[in-house]
Amino acid sequence: MKIDWAALGSVFGVSLVVTVGLVALFTLGIKGLARREQAAAQGDSAALAVTGAYVCFAACAAAVAYGMYLIVAKA
8 A cells, every 4th residue: 555645745735724714714603793792782783794704604615515515426
């Protein structure tokens, strides 16, 4: 059995980058929702922050759905 170390390293690198990216995107969504709470306490509107948060969460959901699609399509 021969292991293709270059391919394994490539998969590891892409997985690491995608994971860090998704965590950062989800964190931005949480931050946007926290801004909404802060703005509501001050009596302001944070429509842009809420919209950005929903976009971040939608992008996270799309990435997860795409990953699931790839898993099912290969089976």
